[in-house]
Amino acid sequence: MTQAPTPELARQMANAIRILAVDAVEKAKSGHPGAPMGMADIAEVLWNRHLRHSPSNPHWLNRDRFVLSNGHGSMLIYALLHLTGYDLPMSELENFRKLHSKTAGHPEVGITPGVETTTGPLGQGISNAVGMALAEKLLAQEFNPNNGNDALNIIDHFTYAFLGDGCLMEGISHEACSLAGTLRLSKLIAFWDDNGISIDGHVEGWFTDDTPKRFESYGWNVIKHVDGHDSAAIDKAIQSARAQGMHADGKPTLICCKTVIGQGSPNKAGTHDVHGAALGAAEVAATREALGWHEAPFVIPAPIAQAWDARARGVNHEKEWQVRMSAYRSQFPDKAAELERRMKGELSSTYAAGLPAVFESVCAKADSIATRKASQNALDLLAPLLPEFFGGSADLTGSNLTNFKGCKIAKRDQWGNHMSYGVREFGMAAIMNGIVLHGGYMPYGGTFLTFSDYSRNAIRMSALMKQRVIHVMTHDSIGLGEDGPTHQSVEHVPSLRLIPGLDVWRPADGLETAVAWACGVERHDGPSLLALSRQNLPRLLDKADDAEKVRKGGYILSDMEGAKAVIIGTGSETMLAMQAQANLAAAGIPTRVVSMPCTNVFDRQTDAYQNMVLPLSLPTVAVEAAHPDFWRKYVGRTGMVIGIATFGESAPAPDLYKHFGITTDRIEAAVKSLVHRDSHKHALPFPDHVVPSTN
Ligand SMILES: Cc1ncc(C[n+]2csc(CCOP(=O)(O)OP(=O)(O)O)c2C)c(N)n1
Numbered sequence: 001m002t003q004a005p006t007p008e009l010a011r012q013m014a015n016a017i018r019i020l021a022v023d024a025v026e027k028a029k030s031g032h033p034g035a036p037m038g039m040a041d042i043a044e045v046l047w048n049r050h051l052r053h054s055p056s057n058p059h060w061l062n063r064d065r066f067v068l069s070n071g072h073g074s075m076l077i078y079a080l081l082h083l084t085g086y087d088l089p090m091s092e093l094e095n096f097r098k099l100h101s102k103t104a105g106h107p108e109v110g111i112t113p114g115v116e117t118t119t120g121p122l123g124q125g126i127s128n129a130v131g132m133a134l135a136e137k138l139l140a141q142e143f144n145p146n147n148g149n150d151a152l153n154i155i156d157h158f159t160y161a162f163l164g165d166g167c168l169m170e171g172i173s174h175e176a177c178s179l180a181g182t183l184r185l186s187k188l189i190a191f192w193d194d195n196g197i198s199i200d201g202h203v204e205g206w207f208t209d210d211t212p213k214r215f216e217s218y219g220w221n222v223i224k225h226v227d228g229h230d231s232a233a234i235d236k237a238i239q240s241a242r243a244q245g246m247h248a249d250g251k252p253t254l255i256c257c258k259t260v261i262g263q264g265s266p267n268k269a270g271t272h273d274v275h276g277a278a279l280g281a282a283e284v285a286a287t288r289e290a291l292g293w294h295e296a297p298f299v300i301p302a303p304i305a306q307a308w309d310a311r312a313r314g315v316n317h318e319k320e321w322q323v324r325m326s327a328y329r330s331q332f333p334d335k336a337a338e339l340e341r342r343m344k345g346e347l348s349s350t351y352a353a354g355l356p357a358v359f360e361s362v363c364a365k366a367d368s369i370a371t372r373k374a375s376q377n378a379l380d381l382l383a384p385l386l387p388e389f390f391g392g393s394a395d396l397t398g399s400n401l402t403n404f405k406g407c408k409i410a411k412r413d414q415w416g417n418h419m420s421y422g423v424r425e426f427g428m429a430a431i432m433n434g435i436v437l438h439g440g441y442m443p444y445g446g447t448f449l450t451f452s453d454y455s456r457n458a459i460r461m462s463a464l465m466k467q468r469v470i471h472v473m474t475h476d477s478i479g480l481g482e483d484g485p486t487h488q489s490v491e492h493v494p495s496l497r498l499i500p501g502l503d504v505w506r507p508a509d510g511l512e513t514a515v516a517w518a519c520g521v522e523r524h525d526g527p528s529l530l531a532l533s534r535q536n537l538p539r540l541l542d543k544a545d546d547a548e549k550v551r552k553g554g555y556i557l558s559d560m561e562g563a564k565a566v567i568i569g570t571g572s573e574t575m576l577a578m579q580a581q582a583n584l585a586a587a588g589i590p591t592r593v594v595s596m597p598c599t600n601v602f603d604r605q606t607d608a609y610q611n612m613v614l615p616l617s618l619p620t621v622a623v624e625a626a627h628p629d630f631w632r633k634y635v636g637r638t639g640m641v642i643g644i645a646t647f648g649e650s651a652p653a654p655d656l657y658k659h660f661g662i663t664t665d666r667i668e669a670a671v672k673s674l675v676h677r678d679s680h681k682h683a684l685p686f687p688d689h690v691v692p693s694t695n
Pocket of ligand 1: 034035070072120121122123163164165166167170193195197198199261275
């Protein structure tokens with residue numbers, strides 16, 4: 001803990017945040033001054049007196065993490081980063097919300113040094129913070145000596161989060177915070193900005209929870225009634241919260257801070273007017289007057305700037321840790337190297353060396369298996385090469401098959417590399433984002449594909465943040481059968497393919513599944529999603545070398561001399577494409593089958609490769625037990641798609657495939673129709689005898 005400034009200096013330091021927020025929002029003519037003004041005093045106490053970070057090295061691995069879950073208050077964190085000495089010059093604050101500035105409307109990781117996660121979708125920041133605190137706890141269990149010699153504890157930092165009423169109203173905060181209580185993430189300290197205001201006004205009409213009781217029931221340590229404008233009270237609360245982090249059985253802490261939104265604005269404080277709009281010139285002037293701030297916009301008086309500058313302190317924090325790390329390295333050289341590798345997100349040489357044998361082993365098995373089982377087989381083989389794996393499932397471990405041989409179950413007081421997240425799909429996805437952002441583990445988590453809708457915004461966030469998370473989504477179509485339309489995905493795979501930066505794999509057999517895993521693991525710039533079948537599928541590839549073809553996302557699986565048409569199959573329908581090819585060949589129509597396990601990866605191949613696999617001159621039919629529209633970009637307006645444009649039904653899977661016309665007969669009829677059209681310049685009527693179809 002750093003020496004407290006005098007009350008007057010503390011007040012001025014907080015006012016520096018207020019004025020920077022007011023001026024930046026005023027200049028941008030948009031933004032949210034209310035939260036930064038209301039939380040400025042809390043921010044001064046936390047950042048100036050407690051936060052252990054190093055502005056000159058934002059990536060120092062044992063730094064405390066800070067998450068602004070109420071990301072609309074972005075000027076709060078930009079002001080803090082600038083003032084404490086991060087590489088965020090004042091010119092960036094002047095360019096708040098401008099194209100290519102480092103000060104986007106909401107904080108974005110990878111754009112602004114010191115921003116740990118992208119926040120803005122309310123409730124997800126606190127959930128990311130839970131993931132970060134979980135990663136810290138797991139790493140401490142795995143790497144600290146835990147032999148009573150605390151001097152060698154190289155992982156021991158806190159995760160702090162600011163959140164508003166909005167985050168607490170969002171359901172995901174329940175999912176994540178409830179789990180944080182169960183897991184006793186005692187180094188997680190959250191500050192509730194209890195200002196009673198959200199966009200529509202005073203929250204009494206829509207938010208009357210007893211938040212302290214709610215968090216107590218989760219098993220949190222709750223510090224109530226803290227005056228969020230009283231530095232001494234805030235300081236005391238933080239000290240008491242930090243004490244929990246030192247306890248063997250400590251709890252996460254919620255500090256409930258009563259604040260006034262827009263504190264400092266004489267006419268707008270305490271109203272929702274100040275939540276998300278510029279104050280206006282007259283009120284800016286009145287605020288300056290009220291705060292006794294006489295500087296021009298974007299000018300900080302030297303004594304206040306000096307008081308805020310945390311660079312020297314940060315270097316000292318880091319040095320002190322380096323001493324520990326050196327002692328640790330000399331005692332545990334392998335573990336030190338392993339930790340550093342994992343924090344960088346690099347793969348080990350063991351992985352590269354072992355991967356060919358994984359593919360060999362997968363190809364050696366001829367039996368038909370579901371791709372969810374093929375995924376588990378791949379995990380069994382990959383996990384020994386990837387100690388950074390941290391798997392889990394939202395209460396469907398036995399269905400998603402995310403656990404692997406020898407995995408250890410992570411629990412409150414037990415390190416593990418597989419976790420039951422409970423029925424919390426959205427929470428799980430956001431927690432995984434926090435884990436990967438923290439570093440040290442490679443998270444993957446499972447649920448049914450249909451419930452990707454629950455987690456979708458967190459999947460989107462992993463893509464936006466370019467983070468390596470692997471989403472394991474089983475029961476990927478009507479092929480799951482009797483559970484019926486509530487559980488059967490129709491539009492999910494096509495719509496997930498549209499999330500920029502997300503690679504959606506829908507593998508067709510064992511090798512394709514193993515390659516999908518490898519590609520997800522090897523990606524450094526984004527998430528992957530594996531859509532896996534419940535039902536058994538035959539082996540299509542039996543040579544490990546074929547892995548290279550699969551890595552292209554789409555490839556020629558089976559070709560015939562003089563092919564007159566292309567059939568694109570994906571996932572469980574690739575085998576239908578293969579059967580149709582054989583039947584068509586018997587009828588004298590040679591075709592090519594293209595397997596397309598990942599359209600996103602295929603789209604990144606060269607034009608030459610794409611045109612080689614899918615020649616523009618050949619009529620093309622695509623088949624997928626999903627909404628058909630997505631395939632238009634590959635088959636064109638003149639091709640045909642065999643898909644399902646309605647919800648499914650409850651029945652055994654084979655009956656459903658027949659009912660919806662996802663059949664070889666229909667593929668064959670489509671190919672014949674197109675081939676006939678090409679030779680006679682008009683198409684045969686497409687036999688549309690099956691229930692729903694867009695063709
Ligand atoms: C998931 C999500 N829904 C809606 C919004 C739009 N939004 C931004 S701030 C806000 C109100 C938040 O209220 P509160 O947390 O109390 O913030 P304060 O008014 O105190 O700044 C809303 C609805 C959002 N950012 N994220």
